[in-house]
Amino acid sequence: MTATQQPVGVELIEVDPHTLDVGKNVRDRVDLDATPGFVASIREHGVLHPITANRREDGVLVVIDGQRRLLAARATDRDTIPVLVRSQDTADEVERALARISEQMNSNNHRTGLTTAQNAAGVAEMLDLGVPVERVSKELSVKRKTVKLLGAVGRREAAxxxxxxxxxxxxxxVVAKFFLMWTSHGESARGSDHPVVGWVHARADREDGRDRVLGGPGGTRW
Structure with missing residues (x-):
């Protein structure tokens, strides 16, 4: 992929949280009710660590890192929050998307980790951009085998x-593989209650308390 390099700039400003665009985020669910202490801290002290955002062509700030802080600031009626605004260092849309997904996954996993399902969805999105497995592996510091497994799982809701x-x-x-085979033969997709899911549960139960379905005991987790 060839990218057109542009000057990189950083600006720290105070912004009304309601003017920011949350944008796409690998963390697809935020439950503020599950973290009352976090919300109370934002209410009491404000946002202590600046949110990172890129400025869109129309001037709107799009959040890259800090989705939970932004939503908590809105929920607690904060007037302003600190935002670290960065200019784009490339005009290539794929490179921009790759940088966003990579930063969100790495940042979240260094704090409150994403679920394995959310990691899988993020990896699948990267691969669907046409990014090679080797590049994704390097961006996320995980093995290529894990990238391939996460990519396969991330594309299937049932998996x-x-x-x-x-x-x-x-x-x-295994669910993703058999789900694909099932739907390719004209069967309908019904989500987590699909017969393939039941098959995996049954097989896992037979193999010593769900220890494995593929590749020996244990198993890879994010």
Missing amino acids: RAILEEGLTIEQAA
């Missing part, structure tokens, strides 16, 4: 759903 039930990436990859 992501089964991760939330405590199974491993390998087990969810």
Whole structure:
């Protein structure tokens, strides 16, 4: 991929939180009710660590890192929040998207980690941009095998759903594989209650308390 390089600038400003665009985020669910202490801290002290944003062509600031802080600031009626505004260093849309996804995944995993299903969805989005497995592996500091498994799982809702039930990436990859085979033969997709999901559960139960479905005991987790 060839990118057109542009000057990079950084500006720290105070902004009304309601004027920011939350934008796309790998963390697709934010439950502020589950973290009352965090919300109370924002109400009492404000946003202590600046939100990172890019300025869109129309001037609107789009959040890259700090979705929870922004939503908490809105919920607690903060007048302004600190925002670190960065200019884009490339005009290539794929490179911009890759940088956003990579930063969001790395930042969140260094704090309150994303769920494995959310990681899988993020990896799938990267791969769907046409980014090579090797590049994704380097961006996220994970093995290429894990990238491939996460990518396969991330593209299938039923496979992501089964991760939330405590199974491993390998087990969810089996769901993705058989789900694809099932739908390719004209069967309808019905989400987490699909017969393939039941098959994986049954097989996992037979193999010593869901220890494995693929690749030996244990299993890869994010």
